[in-house]
Amino acid sequence: MDLRQVRYFIAVAEERSFTLAARRLNLSQPPLSQHIQALEAELGTPLLYRTSRKVELTQAGEAMLLRGRAILQQVKSAEDEVRSIGAGLVGTLDLGATGSILRGPLADLLAAYRQVAPLVKMTVHEQAPALQIAALLSRTTNISLIRGVPSERDLTSRLAWREEVVLAVPRTHPLAKRKRVALSELASEDHVVLNPDSSDFARYVQSCCVDAGFLPKVSQQVVDAQSIPSLIAAGFGVALVPQSIARFTTSDIAFRPIRPSPPAADVFLVFRQDETSMVVHNFIKLALRYLGQRKKVG
Amino acid sequence: MDLRQVRYFIAVAEERSFTLAARRLNLSQPPLSQHIQALEAELGTPLLYRTSRKVELTQAGEAMLLRGRAILQQVKSAEDEVRSIGAGLVGTLDLGATGSILRGPLADLLAAYRQVAPLVKMTVHEQAPALQIAALLSRTTNISLIRGVPSERDLTSRLAWREEVVLAVPRTHPLAKRKRVALSELASEDHVVLNPDSSDFARYVQSCCVDAGFLPKVSQQVVDAQSIPSLIAAGFGVALVPQSIARFTTSDIAFRPIRPSPPAADVFLVFRQDETSMVVHNFIKLALRYLGQRKKVG
DNA sequence: ACGATTGATAGGCTTTCGCTATGGATCTTC
DNA sequence: GAAGATCCATAGCGAAAGCCTATCAATCGT
The missing domain is CATH 3.40.190.10 (Periplasmic binding protein-like II)
Incomplete structure (x- = not known):
């Protein structure tokens, strides 16, 4: 059995006419007759009862019509799904x-x-x-x-993107009043840092500080970056954080750019x-x- | 999409190899490659990820494999059903x-x-x-x-078949002792008959009696042939019934053949x-x- | 590094497919 | 009631596809 034969048969069954079905299929009538004959031969039973004036379905034809429609529907559905997956949708x-x-x-x-x-x-x-x-x-x-x-x-x-690293300080901290802060000015501050063992960012910040000539004095080490703002607000010191963190904190904290040569955290x-x-x-x-x-x- | 392409694709997907699949399909490898390419072109997406050493399925290919199997199964099921109906099974x-x-x-x-x-x-x-x-x-x-x-x-x-018409009489009736009875002997008996308006058989029996020279004297007319045996047993008279009725009645009733020239009821x-x-x-x-x-x- | 294996490509041949023309049968119309 | 119209089936021919052998490019294993 062939999908083309199924399509052809459905057309004939629906039109109850070879001629009309052929027109609908943009096909001439003779090959249509031949395909139906081939299908009937393969299935070993007539599907259509032809008088030379009208075409009726046999019981086998009725079943074939229902099953054929289901098959075509499933094929179309499969095509749509595969196409969608292929397109990444x-x-x-x-x-x-x-x-x-x-x-x-x-x-x-x-x-x-x-x-x-x-x-x-x-x-x-x-x-x-x-x-x-x-x-x-x-x-x-x-x-x-x-x-x-x-x-x-x-x-x-x-x-993916390059995020400037900024300084987070309590509002009450002297550096909060500054427009910009140099990295070297943080040598004497207490730092809240992420655990360098599990964080590339922490290692990167540490190396920046080393480049600026000091090793940050750690007042508190945390595992989750989410904890940093509350610790800053609580006065544990300052922290160097990705700029995007600023979006989610309250007015207890001020963020100040590092100038000159602001460190940049690259995300890949x-x-x-x-x-x-x-x-x-x-x-x-x-x-x-x-x-x-x-x-x-x- | 073509059922052949589906079959071919499933073979390749299952074998994870064009060469092996071609062997399984009794086909050489090049046309297999071409069919898969045609299928992929039609669906607008690769189905197989080919390194020149092994073949893997893409996500679209995974979906195609599942859907393709379902389609083939449905096609086979449809063929079986249509064939069965065509064979009258x-x-x-x-x-x-x-x-x-x-x-x-x-x-x-x-x-x-x-x-x-x-x-x-x-x-x-x-x-x-x-x-x-x-x-x-x-x-x-x-x-x-x-x-x-x-x-x-x-x-x-x-x-379809020809059933002899026999006489049903109560066991106590004088005719019950006879080995055979002539139709003309029933002229003086009371008869239990079916309604001739709704029963070809009743009309036929009546015409047989007329041929034998009498019009049966009706003691009781019933609509359902099932009622006749009990009326006979109750002494309402005699009845001419198809021989097959004898199968389902009790010993209260005797059945006797009509001789000579037994009437025969033809069933078509x-x-x-x-x-x-x-x-x-x-x-x-x-x-x-x-x-x-x-x-x-x- | 070299032979073996795998999938892709090229070219030729056979089969299939669809078209036009025509035939046989039935229904409609005058 | 006969002629025309309509319908499906058949015949014959040209085009398209499907499949084959031969070969290529890339990769893997020895």
């Missing part, structure tokens, strides 16, 4: 990110992506950078957003080099285009 | 019959047919002969079993001349063959 997308990135600029990107591909099931896995690399390699996730490029050969990295899109999913490719394409429009985020 | 069969025929030899025939075609849904419509003719013409039923041939031009009749299979259903044709064929083996029934 449906499917799944597993993202890896740390809390500070997730609650920073990534949120806007996710919202933008959801608008273009609302049927894609997105899952964000919030975990430490090292685990994200492992998740990518084991195909648990498709894309990670991390600070710094991994060295694995199977992974590709693209700069990381994905497998052999990634085939169009969902992933679409997301990456959108991300780079979307972020390209606004070099600085926050 | 499944479908519906609506029979018309009167109670006396139904509970007589027809029961055996139905049992025999059910053994041959257990999937056919049989329905027996028990109704008066005139209604049966109307039901046949309106396509409510496919086959009727009636005594006598109808005159309608669109209907065909075939002799009646069906539409333009009947197309193989179920119906099979039933008729079986019936004539089955009944041919035993000219007398009961």
